[in-house]
Amino acid sequence: MTTSPAWAALHAAAVSQLDDADADPCAASFSESHWGLRIASIFIILVTSLFGTTLPIFLRNSSFVPRWAFEFAKFFGSGVIIATAFIHLLAPAFEELGSPCLTGAWQEYTFAPAIAMISVLFMFFAEVAAYRLGTKRLLRLGVAYSTHAEDATDAHAHSHRHDPPLDVDTSGPESQAHVHPSLSHTHGDDEAAHHALALAEKNSVEHAPSSAEAVAQLVAVAVLEFGVMLHSIIIGLTLAVSDEFVVLFIVIIFHQTFEGLGLGSRLAGLTLPKKFGPSRYVAAVVYAICTPVGIAVGLGIRETYNGNGVAANIVSGILDAISAGILLYTGLVELLAHEILLNPRMMKSSDGKLTYVFLCICAGAGLMALLGRWA
Template sequence: MARTVLQATEDIMEAALNQTEKELDAYEEDPYDLGLQIGGVFIIMAASIAGMGTSYLFGSDADCDRKSALYLILTLMRGVGVGVIICTALIHLIGEAFLPFELSGFDELYPAWPMVFAMIGMFAMAILEYIHHRLEMRSRVLFASERAGEVEMAKSGGKTSKSSALEVTENPVADEPADLDKSGIVDQPISKSLAAKQRSAILVEASILIHSVLIGFDMGLQTKSVWIPLVIAISFHQFFEGFAVAQILLDAKFGFWKKFAMTAFYSLTTSVGIVIGICTYTGEGYDGQSKGANITIGIIDSICGGLLLYTGMSVFWTEWFVVNPEMCLSDSLTPPTMGFLGVFLGMLIMSVIGIWA
């Protein structure tokens, strides 16, 4: 009996030793490199600043001659930024979320979890966008009604007309200076005003900051073999996404200090996420191969992918190229061709990087 217990104890100790040796071998094959992770903090920061800085040097498309080479290059760069954002969402976030769910065994319950959490991210972004547009449109209608009332009162000596308010409300929208009628009162048509563009820019920036922290956190948890291709992919992503974000800030015509603050936030958030990931990985009790860790990474990647996909599709691609009046009414097909070519190139570049990342 004693020999049987002793033998069982020896077998348990041998099994534990073998398991420890396997873990050590795995670590030696794919170690966690703290030096690379710290370097990544500054690499990503530099790529983010470079992307936004390059965009500021180009300036807004509204400041360019529509027939100039600069305008075409700017349109191409905008398109590349859109393509990089969409491909990052689909391939580098949602696509890669399948593996951690598989490693955790969570996919046995339902194999499409990455798509589920991506839809949650898209749904959240859609609600935020709806709230923004609802407030913006209702404020424009209210403003138009008030201005129409003032004009009508000035014309009729105190009486207002519903038809005049409706007429102003249905006017097409423009950012050009308002016209002055005979009574000397400004008749402002409803448009996507500068204030609306600024609110939209803040919303886009906020959503991007959220997913940037999460992307950085995910990167801070990666081992050496994954880190090297991943930092290349994220650097491309941060550069071209930064270019696109800066274009939105230029359209919103923020002052210097607001642009400086929003540029700083964008440039730092991914690096802050990396630092959080490093602290989490090196902290006590963290097991990167545990079921909980894999599920967490899978959920983070999926939700970030959904946020980014919605932003890239509905904000950038749609507004800049698909329904942009300048693109649709342009006598030349060169600008829209350059825009869609840029989207294609951005997708292609990030898809190729996805072979290794």
């Protein structure tokens, strides 16, 4: 009895479907395709990440770049950070910690949001501690810091000749280089207070912005960098062993560039002592090398690494959840609440400027959410 070609083809298709159904979803898989491009991706992503992060820093004091361009980068980056937290970190954490490859307690409780919540609370406690320690140090020096210079919301603020008026927006990098932080006298007239105030007025912003607000600002940027570093290493490892390399590679190029733009705009806006100025570039380089390091590690352990295994799902899920909590706190509290809702100058600005800020945030969040369709 002979078998017709049609019947043979149907039988082969049925066998293939049975094999796919019996395939272990937790088994390791790695494609050797595009090997040259996988190696080249280390250097390509390094360059694009470095470009996105250092561009705002290089142009922070330039006179030919319009102010609106800095504001676009700043608030577009805020939207990027928030979308990264929700779409690129929290959603994968749910998937990884809810993987069918995990058993026991991992299947009995949803750990991803719990870990993200713990991360948010930890960052809140850390920032409160940093703010209180910075404030106490100022008080010992006889100087009290006010974040609302000449504003009615601060009953204890007294004007000094270096304080900018409320109608001058000092949020941009270029304006921060020429504006002194607002200082207010303590109510005591002791000699130490006058000496500390005179010293503070003598020094420029580039030399000594020693204030609780500056401490909080530094903590916020350091936390932001830590969160994106964890995320960058994970996506580099994922890219190195992915079967859908080409699509994921293109998406990650844009992802790292835009995320670097958001981080770089925050680094450019920092008010630092002059001797710590190079630290901006150090932070930019550290961010830029994280994904290439992840790719290199993934290529090195490709034969033994099982991205679908129990250990990989647990480690990646926990790190993604921690990073999601960090970026959620940073994006919603530091980047939105502090810079817009709790910023007197921003709240007193025109409707047109606020609309522009909102559109920049939505553009960054929308674009990163769209990239989540492929990565």
